[in-house]
Amino acid sequence: MIPVQLILKNFLSYRDATLDFGGLHTACICGSNGAGKSSLLEAITWSIWGQSRATVEDDVIYSGAKEVRVDFTFYNNQQTYRVIRTRARGATSILEFQIETPAGFRPLTRKGMRATQDVIIQHIKLDYETFINSAYLRQGRADEFMLKRPTERKEILAELLKLDQYDVLEERAKDSSKLYKGRAEELERSLDNIKVQLQQQETTKAQRVELESQLNSLQQQQALDNIQLQSLQVVEHKRQNWEQQLNFVWQQYQNLSQDCDRLHEEQLAVKSQLADLKVILNQAAEIIAGYAQYQSLQSQEEAFAVKSEQHTRATSFRQQQQQELTKQVQTIEYRFQQAQAQLEGLEQQEQEIQQTLTKSSEVETALAQLASARKHLNYFDQLQMQVNPLLQQRLSLQNQLDRTRASLVARLEQLQATETQLQSQYRRQPQLQQAALDVGIQIEELEKKRVYLQRVQEKGQERRHFIERLQVHQRDYEKLLGELEQKLQVLQSPNALCPLCERHLDEHHWSRVIQKTQLEYEDTQGQFWVVREQMAVSDREIQVLRQEYREISQQLAGYDALREQRGQLAAKLQATTDVQEQLQQIALEREHLESSLQGDYAPDKQVELQQLEQYLQQLNYNEQDHTLARSEVERWRWAEIKQAQIKDATKKQAQLAARKPKLQATIDEFKLKIQLEQTDSDTAKQIEALTQEIKELNYSSEQHNKLRQAVRESQSWQLRYQQFLSAQQKYPQLETRLEDLASSYKSRLADQQRFATQIDSIVEQLKATANPTEQINALEQQIAIRRRELDEKIANLGRVEQLLHQLQTLQTQYVQEQEQLKYCQQQHRVYHELTQAFGKNGIQALMIENVLPQLEAETNQLLSRLSANQLHVQFVTVKAGRSGKSTRKHTKLIDTLDILIADGRGTRAYETYSGGEAFRINFAIRLALAKLLAQRAGAALQLLIVDEGFGTQDNEGCDRLIAAINAIASDFACILTVTHIPHLKEAFQARIEVNKTQQGSHIYLSI
Template sequence: MIPRQLVLRNFLSYRQATLPFAGLHLACICGANGAGKSSLLEAIAWALWGQSRASREDDVIYYGEMEAQVTFEFSVQGQTYRVVRLRRREQHTVLELQIQTAVGYTSLTGRSLRATQEKIIQILGLDYATFVNSAYLRQGRADEFMAKRASERKQLLATLLGLDQYETLAEAARDRARDYKAQISVLEQRLQTLANQLAQEPHLRTQQAAVSQQIQQQRQQVQQCQQRLQAQQAAYQIHQLQQRDYEHLQQQRDTLAATIAHLEHQRQTLRQEQAAIADLEARAPLLAAAVSQWQSLKTAEAQLQQCFANYQQLRQERDRHQQSLDQQRQDLLRTLHGLESQQQFLLEQCQQLEKLLKQENQIVAAFEQLQRARAHLQAQEALQQKVFPLLQAKQRLELERQQQEQRLRSRRDELQQLWQHLHQQIERQPALQEAVTLITAQIATLEKQRIYQDHVREKGLERRRFLEQLQTRQREYERQIHQLEQRLELLNQPGAICPLCQRPLDREHYQAVRQRHIAEKEELLNQVWVIREQLAVTEREIQVLRREYLTVGYEISQLTQLFEQRGQLQQQLQSTQELEPQLDRLAREIQQIEGQLRNGHQESLGELQAIEAELARLNYDEKTLAIARGQVEKWRWAEAKEQELRQAQRQYQQIQQHLPNLIAQQEALQRQLNALETTSPLAQTLARIDQQLAALAYDPDRHAQIQAQLAALAADYEAYETLQRGRSRQPQLRQDLEHLEETLQQQQAQLQRITEKLATLEETARAASRLAADLHQQQQHLLKQQQTLEATLAHHGKLSAELEQLHRLRQEYEQGQQTLAHLRHQYRLYCELAQALGKNGIPALLIETVLPHLEAETNHILGRLSNHQLHVQFITQRSRRRSGADTKPIETLDILIADCQGTRPYESYSGGEAFRINFALRLALARLLAQRSGSDVQFLIIDEGFGTQDAQGCERLIAALNAIAPEFHCILAITHVPALKEAFQTRIEVTKVAGASQLSIIT
């Protein structure tokens, strides 16, 4: 990635800023603390990955603004891209990705924010975590890589090297292996089920034979039963005809009996009707008198009913008008009560306002006192504004004097410790020289062992090739022996022919051919035995060579460690030879610092005295300011009371104007209420309706009495009507009764004749019933026989279907066995592939090849930064803490740090030393990425960290940056150390004006 331009709008401390990267190769970003140096580079990370130091997304927006936007242009592999990220408060983030073409920028934005972010990561070839652990050394997070656990370091390094694709492939292989394993499990269960089902085949065939024999027997029984049933059916048909005659007569008898019973009921009804008419004839005079009275009462009830209807109509109209009158009365009373309540409220409010108006003189005097106190407070605050900068300047000068003295003392102590440390290293020079000589001798011995190991390996490879040749020859001889055995089998068959000329053999030629084949077979067997002996000897030789190779390999495995130890010792020896000039320089610098401590800081003393004189002239006192503020707070209540007084005066005047109107409205409403009861149209209408009701003279009691008398005479009226209808039907009743008597006699005679015929046919009916029962029993027996036969046939069909199913299952079982073998092969293949592509496979091997280069590069940079006093070593495997069955070493990525005193933990190093170690490792990582094609990182950012270094350490950091500068397109370093600004030819000055950060480029 090569940066082109950065544009910020309302991002963190920036309102508007543009940073072109053209011409920036090795530059520093400088400015005061809090000016916004780190925010400038945070904008790049936020634009590309949406990550920043803000805890909430809206915190990146400039205070008081509604949105923030960052536009970043960069190039990757010769192609220019532009990313625009916009954030609005309480809304979603907008992300756009564009690519530069011949006609301008074209959008590559995806359908969603996540899709666009994935495209950016794909173009860059690294995500945010990889960026901050390689190319971006963030403020306060320089130890990001060192602080991670060993497993996380290895994973991070794999990500930097682009080895994530192997994990993706390994996961895909594991998924395929799991799929095959699941298929194998399902298929094995299916095959086990098929095997259990196929084991039932012999038992099913035995059952099928027994059922076939049973079917023959049951068919014979059914035929015999059918013959007996046919004979019984013929006899039953004869008796069935007689049974039909008997049943027909029974139906006639039942019909006649029902007809006779109906006729007798009709005769009884007619006789009862004649008796009722006779009773009514005896009461005829009384019934006639009751009917005359009923008619007169009915006429009077009709007149009263008409009068009642008129009465109901007038009552409904009066109730409606009365309800309207009551409603108007309630409305007037409600309005009148509201006016009275309002008048009472205004009177009470007037009483309260009068109490406040009586305090007018006291409130006005207090308000004037408040104004005088505020004027005095403003004068004291103006004096404070003049004094406050002087106090700040005085405090700043005193603090600078203390800090400068503390820095000089700290620097003197640090130089004294360094002088002692270097003196001790010079004293260790003879011991280091002796150790280098001893390790060099051990390396020479192991180098000879390595040459011997190469000879052993070549010998082993030669014996392995010879072993493969023997195995090939053995397989060829065994194939020829098998062909001869087949030919001998053909010769032993009757009518054998010659295997060469394909002609029939006579006895003489048969013996000759057979002897020749036997001789060839014995010769081949002898050759096989010789090869087998050679194979055994060769395998023993290979085993011996393998043991020898492993033994020598174990001895020379320490060669790498010895090389590292010698290199470390040589570096330490070389560094001790260059320490004497440093000792002299350190002694001179210590004397100079002690002189500065004795002389003090005379230049700032005069400025302090001038500030103190000005403070004495102004005569400012904090107590006077506090008293003035207390007086303002004491009389502050008068301001509120004065406003309440003015408001009360306005309200009192308004109430006095409004009261007469309320009283006039109440008197008008009272007059309307009095008129409503007497002279209103509703009152006059109600009086007219009352007069009409009085004129109607309707009597409800008399109406009810007449209705009761009509109800009492209703029964006599109905009896009189029945008597009149009976007098007209009397002749017809006598005629109907005579006809019923004649018909009843005829029906009874016919019933007697049918009963006599049934008595003669009853024996025939009983015989038919017995035959029917026997026939039904025989039919049931036949039905059972047929059902048994059908069940047996169904069972036979079921067995046949099951055997056919077993035949298909056997084919499926054989095919499943073949499929299972294929699936197992695929499962083993993908398991091995997943293991090879996993983190302990190919990626681990690739990391093993990269780590030596990374270690060498880190030590090279660290040597320049620490004058070859520090050395790092990467350890990728360590033994397990607990001894057990599993002795396989643990995969790790531990980092060992050594100095002239030996190997120590990372935490025990000082801040300056720790920063040098982290800086060297991060530079080595960035340089390694720049050299590899996986991630084209040509942009390096260093945010702070120089403050922990002394002058010599800073010079070495600058030298290291200049050394790696040709391998990067742009390197930016953030610092606030004044001495380091001049070391960079190009500077980006960041300042803060009116709360907003601004930048300028100085070359």
């Protein structure tokens, strides 16, 4: 993927920005920290994959903007593509994907953003994780691989190689293996239970026959008893009708007796009420006089209640007015106190102003000193304006000379490293030839084993086909044996028929048929056992072939790696043919560079720099004197502040003098208002009027209470008067009611005598009818006992039939579960082998072992450029360890991923290396991993982005890093380096400078 153009709108710190990558091969993205350098790279990843450092998707939108848009055009696999991703705040993103054609860009966008994202990855052959671990070397991740423990490094390498998919497959295979194993165990237990249950099938059939016989006998006896019970129930029904009629007549007789008693009691109660009412009517005169006295006392009490209400209302209103008057006086007193406080504040301010005015002469002297200092500073400012452009020009010339020298030094070191590497390659030519010969011999041996492995596989297929044919013969023999057994069973019968013609057999023919059938049965059984033996032998042969196939497959595991190694050795041998000519060209160029570094480079720039130095000495500008002049001006700046304070104090003094008389007049006015409010206000007059009104009412609460007590004492005459009126109304009504009760009592006595006659007649008829209740109860009890016995037999029969049905179902289930058991056992074995294959020690370990040699070779090739062939890296995947608790020491191999680093002083631990050396090692390993991951993804690594911190490098290390980047520039179509260090920035001819202002970040391209 090669970038062509990037257009940003409201992305992170950018408002509107366009970056054209045309003509950029090796470029530097530079600017201060926080200017937005890394945001350019985040825009590329966000446009293609929708991924960035923002945790919330709306965070990529510029602060205050509503929408973000990134338009990225790039070149990949000889095609030009364009990706446009937009997003509105609070909404979903929109993704467009286009390809360039002669007629313009043609859309490749699919329905849905996920489908379009899949199309993009399909075309560029890189997902986000592979990109940031290959082409994009992000900040702070260079040493991630080295700082981990050896056991964790393999995990990181597996993660980068995306071997975690095999972990998922391992878990799936393990789960499936456990599932089939558990299912097989469950089926075995189920088959054992079914086998035990099927053993009781014959016993259950005998129980069913016996239960059916007992049930028929009980049902016949129960039918006879039901007929006898029905005849007895008819007699009992007639007797029950007479008893019900007797109960009805007796109930009517009882009701009439109760009515007579009730009417007699009511007559006595009415007579008693008439006597009481007569006593009340005789006291009529006394009751009327007491009621008149009660009405008089009640009228007097109502008059006193009106006076009480008026007195309470006047007293309450007078209290409210008194509270209002107090509140008004307090308000005036508060304002009076505020005016006094203001007058005291004015007097305090006058004293402070007088102190300020006493310093006027001292301030005038300081102002004169300030004018003189400013005049001296103005002279130095004008001189600085002349010197600054010259200083900038001198710095620019010095930087150009330094860059020229740095490029010469870097080129010289690059030539030296290349010369050393070529010499090393030239010396290694005999070793490479011998190694290529050895690898060729190993490959030839493995190819012979591959041919033999194919023959083993063909032999195994032939054996499997032979077993399948034997299985068909076995089924045919089993079927024939079953038919012969059936014939022999039929012939055992006394009246046996011929199995072919179905005629009766005499003794001679019967013995011949049996003998012939038995001979055929024995011959068939012999052939059946021969087939079984052949199947067993073939099965053992297949097991031996399978074991041999696995052993040869393990031996062939390194075949592809050997072929790849042979190709690499052939390429290295081809590269050594032109080494001698390259060494001569490098020697000539190196001599020219060494002579130039003696001082004969950029002569015009050096002359111009000397002239600038002479002119600056003539101007004689001193930054220290300029600083002293500024400090002198700052020293006397206080005089201007004091002068302004004196002017304000004079003005304020006049204002205070004008405000004091007004405040004194206000205080006197408030004193007079307080006196008038307490005597002549409307509120005070209302209080006086209410006091006079309360006095004129002349209300006495004691007299009122005595009157209330008298009303309560005479209140009983009101009740007695109401009783007298009620007695006058009820007395005639009760006399009429007494006459009606006497008439009803006589009628009820006549009806009672008539029902007593009917009761005697029904009792005589019941005595003449027999009672079959005891016979019916005994017969019903016997029928109920037999019914329970019948229900029990029927239930037992149902259970037996249900059990027989279940046993038939279990027989079918037994056959099905046997087939399922065979299938589950086979699947368990398959998934168990897959679990081991997908595990850490299976395919994953094999892939890592195949990748590490390539990673080591690529790392050392890059590291030789960075360290002038001083550092070498070796990856070790196993090491010797100790095991056991006894005194004897036993060694075993431990799985690890150690990284051995060798330099001129030997092999040392990674932690002992300096920051610069450690960074070079990290950078080489990281770049080698990037190339490896890109190759595995099926994409060419054409773009390299280095967003690492170079702060750990000294000047020499930075120059070597730049030289290494220039050395690998031919391997990439575009290299972008992000830095804020001036020394590194000046080393690149093409620069993308990023500057941040209040309006956002801006891009300046310098080529």
